[in-house]
Every structure is written in C-alpha cells, then in structure tokens.
Amino acid sequence: MGSEPIERRVSYIGDRLKGSRCPFCGKEYFRMRKYCGNCGRKSLGKMEDIDYFYEKGVLENCTIVREPTNRFTRLGSYIYGIISFHNGKVRIPGRLTDMILRNDESINLEDLEGREVVPRFRRRYSVEKNDIIPTTSLAFTFADEYYPYQEYKISELGKEYDAPGIVGYGVYVSRFRIKEGGMERSVPFIDEDAITAAVEAGKLALIHSGVDHKLVDKIYVGSESNPYADNPIASKVAQVLKLGEEERAEGVQGVDAVDTEFACKAATSMFKDAMALVCYPKNPMRFVMVIGADNAQAAPRGEPGGELDFFVGFGGAAFIFGKEDVIAEIEGWYSCTSDTPDFWRRDLEPYPQHGGRFTGEPAYFKHIIKAGRKLMERMNLKPSDIDYFTCHQPNPAFPARAAATLGFKPEQYMPGLYVSKFGNTYSGSSPIGLAAILDQAEPHKRIMIVSYGSGAGSDAYLFITTSQIKDKRSRQKFTVRYQAENKFLQYVDYATYRKFKEGL
C-alpha cells in the first residue's frame, strides 16, 4: 500500500465501515453501492448511505491465526472471523483486537462465536517507517467486555445558555496496564496510537453529548505523540467521525480541523478558543471539539530521558464546546507562559529529554500555582468557594502538592486525580481529571482545572456545572472510574509494554 490514492479510498470505506441500503427492499451492502440487485433500476440514485461504525455486530464464525501474513506478524496470534450486522443483512471479515493470545494457548472458538462485538478504530497493519499509517475499523472487541456497546443517539437541542461551556465529553483509556510500585499505567494495544485514541475519545464525546456530528464546525487535536511529524491527526478524526457537513461528491467534510502542540497543554489551551468561536459575533460556530490524546513516549530506562519511562501513560479526552445544552458553563480563565525548556524533543529524535529536578519548582509548580492563584484572584474566589480542583498529573506527588499549595483539600482534588491509575497521559492528563470530576459532580458546582505544558505554561479555567449534567450522565457508561476499575483490565510485563508502545 503506501500509495496515497489507494490508501485514501480504503480508509474512506474501512475506517467508518461504510455501506448502502436499498430504501425499497432494505438490502444492505458493505461498501457503497449505487444500485440494488433486488430492485434494479428503480433503486438507481436512491440508495441510502449507512455505516456500521456505531453499531454492534455478532461474531458468527472465527478461527485463530497463528501465522499471519507479513504485515500482521507483529500482532502475534489473533482471532479472525466473520462479523454480521443487522441480523445477517451484511457480513464482513474482521479481526478481534485487544486480546493477547499466547502461542501455547488453546482457544475454544465456540466460546467466542455468537457473541456481540463492536467495531474499533485501529491501525490496520505494519508498514515501513516512511509510509502512510493505514487504519481500519475491521477490528472488533466484545461488547460485554472492557469497551461496551453504546448507542449514538442524536438528541434534539433544547436550552441555549448565556455563557458557552462543555456540552459533552468522552475519555478513552486502553484496556492494558502495567503495574509497577504503587502505580498503574495505561498501555496501548499494539495497534493503537495517539490517532486511534483521539478518534475513540471523540466518538465517546459525541455519544455523551448527543450532538449531531454534522454540527461540529471545528476540531482541535492536541498531542505531542502524533506518529507523523507532518500530517494532522485532526483530519483523520474529522473524516472518521464525519464532523461537519459531508460534501459527498468530493468526499470532504465541511469542518475546520487542526492539530495543536504545546507539550501537555496542547488541548487545554484551545478550550478558550473553542468557546470564543461559538460566541463569534458574526457566523458563530455551533459546536467545537477539542481533543487531547497521547501515546506518551519515553526512552528506555537507563538512557537519557529514560526516567520518564516510569510515568508515561496512554489515552485521551475529548470535549465538545457550545452554547446549547451545556453541562458546565465557563466562568473564567487565565493563562501564563514563560520560556522554560524543561522537557523537549528535537526534530527526528524518537524520545523526549527532560530537565530532571528543574521540571518541578521552576517549571511545573511555578506555572500551575501562578495560574491557579491569579484566576481565583481575578474572580475574587477562595479555595473554599471551589468544589473541585484538578491539574496536570505527571506523577502522583506533584498534583497533590500543587493542590495543597493552592489551598485545596484532598476531598476537592482527589476525585480528579487518576495518575496512579493511568500514568501521565500528557495532553489528556488534566482533561481526564476534569472528565472524572464531571462524571460525578452535582449541578451548580464550581470546578477549577489548571493544565501544565512544558516549555512552559499553564491554562486555568473555572467551570460551573448546570442541571443538565445529570440528564446526560446516563448516556455514558464508559466513565473514567469504569476504565480505572474494570474487571477486564489486562496487566502486561515491561517487555510487552515497550513492544505495545512501539506499535505496529
């Protein structure tokens, strides 16, 4: 593959599992069709676009692949089979992902067949380092395991708020963990990366918000681990999630998509931009999505930068901002920046370097405390006026100390502290903290989030939850706590963790 036009066409169909349905007889096709074989010419031009991206299928028949073709060898053994959708109206081939099969392990295929599966957006197979990264949704996991099936139900928009805010959100953390010391860290499966995490988080945010994907006018993706040096993650997210109005003939989405970069604050920095755009005086945007997703890389232990290898995690969070059906209104913000190079990665280098002890006081603490204090001062608030606090979480000690320094008590910051469950998810770190708070906050509660990005800067925001926060809660089963304390988590050893992070 590697040839862009072929890759474009295969991804266009396969990433979203696009098909067609005959409006007369209901016959369905995987891959788009202009014509129904049953109904003939009267169906010409009348076929309906469908896709199976938010559907659940059934694994009808499967076998185990022990000796994959060359591009799949890094996956090791896996289950491959036939997945049917809509009671057998369409059948497609698929691979089960998020499963580690040992080579000496026998599998009873009958235990797997007949079970419901959900499509997952993943890397398709291995390619050369300089090739386009192929993706697919012909990868599936069981609906009754870690990643549940959830319906994407577009809801009628109701109330318009005076202030913009968060309309919905989603958090995606992988099923795999490494446990070392007192800390668990999320590990991507071998076919995951920052791109797939961004798509998953965005998909979950759409499900939670109930916002029509067509009404999202802009998407920002903040990441420091885009597997491409040049080529946005945001364009992939926009196409897979069909953000903005699709111009079918040209195959383009009517949406503005852009990646942002500023270490771990690449996403939070754009919150205010997103909210400004929905308040733009002329032609305001309807909804804007901001995603922070990272497959945080670290050099092997013992090498320069290897100290990060004890803390890096994998995951992402997506927020949809707008003025309608808001669950948390914006109250205020403050950002600060200084030229403090405490963490950096030079072009063409695979792993970042780290300023060691100087990443604490003069970098992390200085900016977070400044931003937090300044925002409270501006808003004339004391820590006791704020119900919840979360900030960037590079390790378990720093955020607790920063919170205490700002005057917050454990009951205010513990609900959003997940670093010891997921590790440092970089751009996703403080956003996941915010999401964890939103998962449990009652209406009319005040939340402060302060991000930190090396290089360096902090963004502080104050949100106040609305009554709608409770209404939307039932739409999201895949909460932060659910992902942190799940009986289907799988723990891997250090070698597997390094291999999985490296990817296909």
Place this chain on the structure above:
Amino acid sequence: MKGKTAIIGIGRTRFGEHYELDPEDLIDEAGLMALDSAGIERKDLDACYISDYLLQVTNKIGLEEGFISQLLERNIPIERMRSFSSALLNACNAIESGKYDVVLVGGMEKMTDRWSKIRDNLMLLEDHWAYYAGGTPETSHELLLREYMKSYGIRGENQEKLMMTLAQISVKNHRNAVKNEYAHFQREIDVKRVLAARTEEKRILGLYDFAPISDGATALILASSKKADEYTDSPVYVLATALATDYISYPSRSYRAGFIASRISMEKALKSAGITLDDIKILEVYDQSTVLEMTSLEDLGFVERGKAWIELYKNFEDFKGFYRLGSREVYVNTDGGLKADGNPLGATGGAQIFEVVKQLKGEAGQRQIKPDGDLLFGCVQEIEGFGTKVYVHILGREKSGK
C-alpha cells in the same frame, strides 16, 4: 452438433521447487513435451493461450505473450489468462468457432521465488478486504470448515470423525503421489503426522491439510476434431468447459459451507456434455485444502450436502482407491491432487487435465485405474480465488455422451 475440441498432446514438468529454472524454462519443457506427444512442430500452431496468476509479482514479468512468441519463434496470436482453465475455455471457444485448428494451451508459475511474501500476494488476490482484516489464505478454509460443521450440526464424536476423514484425504493424496513421477511430494505420510501438525500449530487445520506452493508448468495441444484425426487415432475430447463465478467476498455469500459456483458450473457442464454423474469414473478436484476435497464432492453433486464427511469416513474404514458414494464409484485425485502433486497456480489445471487424459487413454502406468465398466469420461474442477471462479471440464474418449 458442432465438432468438439480434441486434446492431442500433453506435457508437464515435475512440480516442486525449481530454484535453477526461469518460468520460460519451465513452460518450454512442458510445451516441448506436449508438442512431441502430439507429434507436431511449433510451426503447426495457429495460436497459444497461456496462463499464470502471479508472474508479474513473483518474477516481474509482464507481457508473457512476448517471451512465448520468442520461445516459439512465431508471430501467432497469443493471449494470457490467469488460470489454466481460463486458457483452456478460451482456446476451446476459438477452436469450436472455427477460428483456429491447432492451439497450445500452457500454464506456468514460479511461486517459490517469492517464498516469504507469497501469502500476502495470494490473500490480496483472493479478497483484499479480508486481507486488510487480517485474513490469511488458510483462514478461509478454516472458516469454511467451521461453517460446514455448524450448518450440519457436526459436533463431538462426529466432529472428530470429520477431522479424521480430512486427515485421511491428505494421506490418500500423498499415497497417490508416490506413483506420480511429476508430483511435488512423492512420499507417504500417515494420519498421525497430519493430526500432530494440527496439534503442534494449535490450529484447526495444519500443514498437511493444505496444498503447498510450487513451481511448474503444464501444456496441452488442442485441435479441432477434424484436424485431430490427422494426428491421432485416440484423442481425448473436451466435451464441456463450464464456468461460474461468485462474490469475491466469501463472508457476503449466502452459502458458506461450500461453493455455489461449483454446483452451477457442474450442472452446466453435464448438460453441455450430455452425460450424467454416473458416467464420471475419474475426478480431479481442486483440493487447496483437505476441506475442499470433501466439500467439492458435495458441490459437484456426488454426495448430498452435509453428508460427505460421513460417507468418506466410511470409505476410509476400508479404502480401495476410490470413493464409493451411493451407487457410484469414483476415483478422486489419482495424481495426488494439489496436496501432493503440487499447486503452481497457473499450471495446476493443466496437471489435472494431464492426469485425466492419461487415465482415459490407459497410459497412467502404475496409477492406472481399472473401474468396473468402460472408462470413458472424466471430470476436472479448477477454482480461482476462494470459490470466486469455478471451472468444470468434462473430458471423454467419445465425442459425446450416450
């Protein structure tokens, strides 16, 4: 009726690994043997139809017509097809239309040159969406087998019997190949070995359930029936060549416990040849896997759907060299089949025809079959892809059925 096409010459190389030979060398060897057996010269040829699946990929050869022209030192019409059966069908059409009188049909493949990458190429060719989803050439056969077991409720002890039957098919084909001097594997194996490979690989089917990849070439000389009489007293006629197609995507087919295209193709072929199944004493099926030998017998109509496993199981309890299926006795894959004779894709169909012609003419030497009654008709099934194209040819020593 219009004159049938006659086969007046046959040739083939041994199948296997021909490290030292180019595809040109292989087709040259098979072609010269065919010309020699027909007793004609290259200048007598009116046209050529040749086949290969993958030479463009394995040997970076396009325009195969050019090197065939150069080998023959002739400027006659030459067309290249994907499978041997496709070349044969097109050659027969041309001859029967009166366009040509003497035609060479040749197939060649050089798969071992690309040993480490061939499975990717084969799977992409078979169904690219299945490849993108992680499918391998073997998974299709395993899924078909599981579909078969589920469709016909074959579980527990019966399932063990089925798996044993498949192993016996492999053993039988290896035994047949011992007597075939052209076969890729001229050695016997036992059931234990087939079963052990499955266990060791922790898969449903193992190494000995699948045909190998091979190098090789095959060739036929065809002639119009009028012209054939000038060259030979004992031609074998192509009484029918039939083709049916099916969706490239195996999961989206309605019947997945076999190949519908096989059934359609066989029905067309029998009708066109004017014979019945009872007339067929020798059958070459396209056993890319042991499963396909079993399901093909159902698809082609020799045994009821869902029953082949138990019928064959009973046959193997006391195997006499042929399958007794109801009132019929039919010899299947007497050359060792794809499993043991080998499977150089573009040449494979030619080897199947080669075997049936040899048997019908009574020239099969050690492996000559001696069924009750006259040995007049034989049948060949060749498949392209995974049941995507199925050809059935009926060959006979007589110009038409009774």
